[in-house]
Amino acid sequence: MLGTELCSVCGDKASGFHYNVLSCEGCKGFFRRSVMKGAQYVCRGAGHCHMDMYMRRKCQLCRLRKCHQAGMREQCVLSEEQLRKKKVRRQQQKGALGEAPLPRVPPLPPTPLAEPARLSPQQELMIQQLVAAQQQCNKRSFSDQPKVTPWPLGTDPNSREARQQRFAHFTELAIISVQEIVDFAKQVPGFLQLTREDQIALLKACTIEDAEPYQTHISGGTRLGLRIGGGGPV
Ligand SMILES: [Zn+2]
Ligand SMILES: [Zn+2]
Numbered sequence: 001m002l003g004t005e006l007c008s009v010c011g012d013k014a015s016g017f018h019y020n021v022l023s024c025e026g027c028k029g030f031f032r033r034s035v036m037k038g039a040q041y042v043c044r045g046a047g048h049c050h051m052d053m054y055m056r057r058k059c060q061l062c063r064l065r066k067c068h069q070a071g072m073r074e075q076c077v078l079s080e081e082q083l084r085k086k087k088v089r090r091q092q093q094k095g096a097l098g099e100a101p102l103p104r105v106p107p108l109p110p111t112p113l114a115e116p117a118r119l120s121p122q123q124e125l126m127i128q129q130l131v132a133a134q135q136q137c138n139k140r141s142f143s144d145q146p147k148v149t150p151w152p153l154g155t156d157p158n159s160r161e162a163r164q165q166r167f168a169h170f171t172e173l174a175i176i177s178v179q180e181i182v183d184f185a186k187q188v189p190g191f192l193q194l195t196r197e198d199q200i201a202l203l204k205a206c207t208i209e210d211a212e213p214y215q216t217h218i219s220g221g222t223r224l225g226l227r228i229g230g231g232g233p234v
Helices: 025-037 060-070 074-096 121-147 160-187 196-215
Strands: 016-018 021-023
Touching: 016 025, 016 121, 021 025, 021 060, 025 060, 025 074, 121 160, 160 196
Parallel strands: none
Antiparallel strands: 016 021
């Protein structure tokens, strides 16, 4: 979070992603309350109020419409609520069974406004950025995979040709994997601000880490086996 992001609904300062949308605390709470109450609002205009920090107080219908347009999802509120209820129920059951619950079960919040402990907006944003970066890099390396020299099948595994083909297979996978790690690292917040030496040290370390689980799979002896980001041995 840079601190300069704006709410997609009203333009106020955003505090993070809420219900799938970069938004401010006000619109987050508004959307949550509206969904929980199943609120029916009325617009005094024609239902097309331009939403900003002033209008958000004036027209709830248009504010809710803007929340939906911006991509806020009711399911997110409901599933969050279900989780909260489930947690409370579990704690109550524990208490009923005589297990001294430690810490004590907090009293039920009087309004649906109170929320269970959750990640800070900065943490949520960081996670979303990292997941998006990983998906993007994964997609690229998956699209590169068909270009890799295939594993030799049907030929004598000890033949010179088969050995060369295996070597090419691993080398090309290694290149894709290293490229993926570098692409990903560049998108990790703060990575590009490090000195070049530190960047290289980190990349080396994680490349080796990434390669290790796969090396144990290879009995053929090549040291170039690499796992493609989370995809397991290929
Ligand atoms: Zn807002
Ligand atoms: Zn309106």
